[in-house]
Amino acid sequence: MSIQVTHVRYGSTRKTEDEIVRYKWHGLETNETRDNDKSSLVAWVEGGGKAYVGSGSGRSQVGVVKPSNGQPYLRTYADGQWNNNLLSLPTF
Numbered sequence: 001m002s003i004q005v006t007h008v009r010y011g012s013t014r015k016t017e018d019e020i021v022r023y024k025w026h027g028l029e030t031n032e033t034r035d036n037d038k039s040s041l042v043a044w045v046e047g048g049g050k051a052y053v054g055s056g057s058g059r060s061q062v063g064v065v066k067p068s069n070g071q072p073y074l075r076t077y078a079d080g081q082w083n084n085n086l087l088s089l090p091t092f
Contacts, residue, residue, distance in 0.1 A: 007092040009023075009092055018065075018071075046064050
């Protein structure tokens with residue numbers, strides 16, 4: 001299954017990828033809309049789930065970042081570089 005992340009929720013006033021605590025998404029094959037907390041979606045992506053931000057030629061894959069200190073978090077990856085497309089999504 002593949003999903004498109006459509007919205008994010010931050011856990012603090014600081015708006016960075018590691019401060020996102022919840023993700024709202026749309027199932028690309030199932031057409032369902034749901035949301036998950038950070039640890040659940042990180043585990044799902046690590047287990048082989050495919051997540052994206054955007055669509056068409058503007059689509060970026062979501063990957064897991066594992067900092068040396070702190071908890072793993074999600075970030076987009078496009079054109080061979082990590083970027084911050086999740087930060088441009090609306091909040092919910």
